[in-house]
Amino acid sequence: MGETPGPTIFGIDVIWVATLLSAVACMMVLVALYAATTARNPMGRRVKALADRREQLKAGITASTSKRRAKLVAKNETTDRMRAMLSGLRVLQDEQLKAAQKKLMQAGIRSKDAAVAVIFGRLVLPIVFGISILVLVYGIDYFPDWTPFKKFGLVAAVLIGSYKAPDLWLQNKVTKxxxxxxxxxxxxxxxxxxxxxxxxxxxxxxxxxxxxxxxxxxxxxxxxxxxxxxxxxxxxxxxxxxxxxxxxxxxxxxxxxxxxxxxxxxxxxxxxxxxxxxxxxxxxxxxxxxEKAARLPAIMTVPLILFILPVLFIVILGPAACSISDAF
Incomplete structure (x- = not known):
């Protein structure tokens, strides 16, 4: 004769589930007894953690100091090269440099070398993007269907945008x-x-x-x-x-x-x-x-007309349209 199956709930053997839960309960009781009988020393653990953290900070400060010095040396060399190039081209003026430094301070950037980078970006970005767009538009004729006016407008927009990009980025940071x-x-x-x-x-x-x-x-x-x-x-x-x-x-x-x-x-x-x-x-x-709250109704008019009203009409008139189509 076969073995009599035990009671089940939703196809799961009740005896097997009870055995598993009993094992888990016994394990939790053993863990609780171990935690209750084991003496703890939170102060010693805290002191050990602080000592380990102090050693990590010492090692990290030493490593970060050497890395920071290496980065500063590399950054100063790069800045000196930019400054030498701009001075050779006669485009690095003291007034322009002071204005850039003031904008950088207002943006929260304390480094004075960043002013040279901003002025260097104004000079280099139009050259790089200008040559790229000229080759793209007139060299390989990537837009053959465009009129000469559209091509000229694209080239002019790229040149002006690349020249104003550092100032726009800086002004955005200042505003925020x-x-x-x-x-x-x-x-x-x-x-x-x-x-x-x-x-x-x-x-x-x-x-x-x-x-x-x-x-x-x-x-x-x-x-x-x-x-x-x-x-x-x-x-x-x-x-x-x-x-x-x-x-x-x-x-x-x-x-x-x-x-x-x-x-x-x-x-x-x-x-x-x-x-x-x-x-x-x-x-x-x-x-x-x-003032922002007063402008909100005018701002919400366009999204309301384009996105909310069509969905509302579909929800309201959709069942009626379906009933009419079924009737015919």
């Missing part, structure tokens, strides 16, 4: 960074007011605000931390505030800098002036948000 700083400026001024009323000095207040807002607004925290450092070692504190206004392309920051300079010069109360500026900036931010 300025918008990020504008969002956090009212909160930063409120914290400055609190720090001033608590009795902190100006440089200590800037350092405190940079530490508190560094995670929420890293760009603003970076600028405030740099200003705090400059206030600590520059002989003329006015120069530190002017450097802040030069590094940030915002009228609001220029207003704050003017207020700080007047406070330093005439000894006027800092907290009251910053409180007024903070209220103005918050009202400006609210007005900007209301």
């Amino acid at each position: 960074r300025s918008d990020a700083i504008r969002k956090g400026l009212p909160d930063a001024l409120d914290l400055l007011v609190i720090c001033a009323e608590a009795g902190l000095t100006v440089d200590a207040a800037f350092a405190r605000v940079a530490r508190e807002l560094g995670r929420a607004y890293p760009e603003l925290g970076d600028e405030f931390a740099l200003t705090s450092i400059e206030l600590g070692f520059l002989t003329d504190r006015r120069q530190a505030f002017e450097n802040l206004s030069n590094r940030i392309d915002l009228d609001a920051v220029r207003g704050v800098v003017t207020t700080m300079i007047q406070t330093e010069k005439y000894g006027t109360p800092l907290a009251s002036a910053l409180r007024v500026l903070s209220a103005e900036f918050r009202n400006e931010r609210m007005m900007r948000a209301e």
Whole structure:
């Protein structure tokens, strides 16, 4: 006689499932007993982890320092070659270099060598892309059906676009960074007011605000931390505030800098002036948000007509059209 099959649920043997669950339960009980009876030393484990991390940091700092030095040497050699080439062509002017450095500071790029790279890109990109598009359009005649006017327009657009590409990229970074700083400026001024009323000095207040807002607004925290450092070692504190206004392309920051300079010069109360500026900036931010909300209906009109209304008509009229077609 054959063996009697056990009870099943959905085709699965109940006894086999119960045996498997019992084995898992026994294993968990053994693990719990081992964890309860084994003595732990969390402090020793923490100290060991810190010691290992310290050794890793020492090794990493040594390796990264050598790598950083090698990169700086290679970068300086490349920059020197670019500078020599631009100087030989008589296209590297001091005013142009200072303007590029100012734009780079406003974009958050501290390296002065990047200004030479930007000017070098303005010179090289039109040559490279210009020769490529000339060969493509007139050399191999890649667009045989185009009129001469279209070909000339394509070549001119590529030349102008390649020349303006570094400036457009830089301006885009400046705009994004300025918008990020504008969002956090009212909160930063409120914290400055609190720090001033608590009795902190100006440089200590800037350092405190940079530490508190560094995670929420890293760009603003970076600028405030740099200003705090400059206030600590520059002989003329006015120069530190002017450097802040030069590094940030915002009228609001220029207003704050003017207020700080007047406070330093005439000894006027800092907290009251910053409180007024903070209220103005918050009202400006609210007005900007209301302006975007007012523009939203006009912006949504085209997507509504092109994408939402056709689908709505299909959903509403589709069943009726199907019923009519079935009736006939």
